[in-house]
Amino acid sequence: MIYIDNILFAIVLTIGIGFFIKNVKKLTRNIKLGQDVDRSDNPAERWKNMAMIALGQSKMVKRPIAGILHIIVYVGFVIINLEVLEIIIDGLFGTHRVFSFLGGFYGILIGSFEILAVLVLVAVFAFWIRRNVIKLKRFTSSDLKGKPKNDADIILYFEVVLMSLFLIMNATDIYFQQENSGNIISQYISPLFSSLSLFEIQVVERAAWWLHIVGILVFLNYLYYSKHLHILLAFPNTYFADLNAKGKFDNLESVTKEVKLMMDPNADPFAAQPVDENAVLSKFGASDVQDLNWVQLLNAYTCTECGRCTSSCPANQTGKKLSPRKIMMDTRDRMEEVGRNIDANKGVFVPDNKSLLNDYITPEELWACTSCNACVEECPVNISPLSIIMDMRRYLVMEQSAAPQSLNAMMTNIENNGAPWQYNQMDRLNWKDEN
Known part of the structure; x- marks a missing residue:
């Protein structure tokens, strides 16, 4: 029989999921602002990357302490929320612990959930200590302040509340406690409510269940506004990542065509080219988010703001303004x-x-990069x-001729002398005669 609370639950669920879908559409629209790029090659390697890196957390454990803590939170949070399916069925149809018919397996399942909930609480506390007491440098850098810094703490508080409510819900569920199966942790919390009347215990259980x-649902919709959007986007991001060797840069098609034309002895450089009146003039490099490709914009939304990139950046370590984390955060902010x-x-x-470029990311930051x-x-x-840095550098050099003086001198030397040094090509090998 359907009651008013089941109808109320259906309304709350519809609003929560509906708002989430609205945000997903907005997210997809923003990512599609980017230029098209084909990342459909080598699907086997891409699936492997997604399985190892996004699901298996293989790169997280390169820093063991943070990696292990993150795996605990990640696994615990995902697995524990499998019980959301049971809550949804109970909420819509008025049942109570509908999966309890699984018997002993249900006890094992819920028992493992309770253990994971405690581990998540321990890991979250450790994360909070690292951020707010120990204050690791990468969490106190000038590029991580205001909303981004507060966002990390908000997520930690969210996780504490959700895990605590799960344990309280179990501890005050009289039917569940009487079964004495799966209450591995909650049986020790249950006595805390022994002074309450039966009605009051039921009120606490229902309140914990609803909250x-x-x-x-609130957490799900907060993801769009949070760095924890990577919970969802890490999977497509690792799948569509560039498979080329690091350090290999893509060539601009328009430049490649010009070079081929120059090197073709049979080509007539003065021949009239067909004109497409509807064509949009291509820009060399990128000055705004619409000039980047959609994978780069997906990167920006996936950024976890963990600061590992900035803490390992040699330019940043020597006091330069460059922070790779800030590059990603600025790209996302501009996209928004x-x-x-x-x-x-x-x-x-x-x-x-x-x-x-300029309003978010300065040329000084871009040229500090050692690539x-x-x-x-x-x-x-x-x-x-x-x-992103290299595409914006391309724009500065090829569209604005705004490279640093030292780089302009090098390119002039290459053009005139065939070498980055300022001497005649005929003198290039003179160094061998110096001894």
């Missing part, structure tokens, strides 16, 4: 700004006289800040 499922512009103008982007790939190697979910 737990509502909390999960463009998305809000589109929403405000009924699906059309109206130029706002702003861009990712060593340390940030790419360190990222636990295969994000590449370097690809």
Whole structure:
């Protein structure tokens, strides 16, 4: 029989999932602002990457303490929330612990959930200590302040509340405790409520049950506004990651065509080329998020803000302004700004006289990069800040001729002398005669 609380539950569930779907559509729209790029090659290798890196957390454990703690939280949170399916069925149809017909297996399942809940609480406490007491450098850097810094703590508090509600829900479930199967942890919490009347215990159990499922729906919708969006996006991000060897850069098709034309002795450089009136002039490099490809924008949304990239960046370690983490955060912030512009103008982007370059990321940051790939190697979910840096450098050099003086001198020397040094090609081997 369906009661008013079942109808209320259906309404809450519909609102929560509906809002989540709305945010997913907005997220997809923003990622599609990027240029098209084909990442359908070598599916076997891509599935392997996703299984090993996103699911298996293989790159997380390169830093063992953080890696093990993260695996506990990751596994615990995902597995424990399998019981959400039972809560949804109970909430919609008025049943109570509908999967209890599984008997002993159900006890083992819930018992493992309770143990994992405690482990998650321990791991979350350790994470909080690392951020707020020990204050590891990568969590106190100037590029991680305000909302991004507070966001990490909010997520930790969320996890504490959700795990605690799960244990309280079990501890105050009289039927579950009487079965004495699966209450491995909650049986020790249950006596805390022994002074309450039967009615009061039932109220606590129902309150914990409702707060737990509502909390999960709130958490689900908070993901879009949080760095923890990587819980969902780590999987596609590792699948679509660049499989080329690190350090291999892609060539611009327009430049390649020009070079081939120059090297073809039979080509007529003055021949008229067919003109497509509907064609959009291509830009060399990137100055805004629309110039980046969609995988780079997916990277920005997937960024965990863990700071491993910045802590391993040699430029950052020597005091330069560059922070690969900030590059990703700035890209995401600009993408969100463009998305809000589109929403405000009924699906059309109206130029706002702003861009990712200069308004968010400065040339000084870009030119500080040594292109060593340390940030790419360190990222636990295969994000590449370097690809964004190099595309924006391309724009500065090829569109604005705004390279640093030392780089301009080198390119001039290569053009005139065939070498980066300022002497005649005929003198290139004189060094061998010095001794």
